[in-house]
Amino acid sequence: MKNLPEIRLRETTQNNEEINNVNLKTLNKIRKHKIGGVPDFIQSSFFPKCPKCNEEMLSYGQLDSVDGEMILGDDGMIYVFVCKHCLKTKSFCQYH
């Protein structure tokens, strides 16, 4: 299945101040939030089938852990998929 074009997302503070490269270095990791593209699976690749029509679902995006208050398991990631035919969605989390 053809992927959506990849759009990387940048973290900002609540006041819309962009977290700059200096701050990212202090976080020890560049977060991988994005829309589209190929999922950066932490564990094995998994492309779910639509629960309604059984077609392979399109990777819509991924949401990385957020430092501090929202570390998912051991630095996990949430993956979101959508069926282009029925618009059913599916998400799951993988972690180290």
Ligand SMILES: [Zn+2]
């Ligand atoms: Zn479907």
